[in-house]
């Protein structure tokens with residue numbers, strides 16, 4: 001305890017009391033240079049040596065320059081770390097907002113609501129995907145109504161599930177094994193559906209005779 005460089009410049013007189021003898025969270029210290037007594041931790045000792053108003057026991061007029069330089073460097077480092085952390089927190093908040101809340105820098109302002117980085121990124125990816133689908137339909141002369149095909153949607157969802165590295169089967173496999181396998185499954189599926197449809201129709205007709 002009391003091991004920082006600050007305590008090389010201030011001696012701890014009473015670890016539990018302030019200058020008036022009342023109990024204090026900070027120890028009562030005495031400056032080695034100007035003999036000023038005040039209660040302080042490292043933060044307030046730096047304030048006293050650097051003469052920062054309202055921080056520590058007033059301005060130390062006797063502090064050597066090397067102590068001032070050292071404490072100023074510590075202050076600068078802490079200010080830089082705080083600023084870096086604030087920027088990181090702002091960015092975290094901005095990405096966590098997902099566009100649902102105002103970015104911290106505009107909090108309280110009446111300006112337009114900024115969307116989060118994640119939301120903007122996601123909007124741009126969706127716009128790209130939509131454009132690619134439209135391009136495919138137009139370039140290949142695919143009937144537009146096919147966009148409502150459940151098989152088309154199923155295909156997109158399975159491709160998305162696979163991820164960005166998906167490559168479709170090569171032409172040779174598509175026109176042979178790929179199609180044969182799917183044709184068999186699809187025919188069977190349609191058979192089951194039409195059988196159940198036929199049963200339902202027969203039941204409906206029987207009930208309404």
Ligand SMILES: [Zn+2]
Nearest residue numbers: 031033034060
């Ligand atoms: Zn002093």
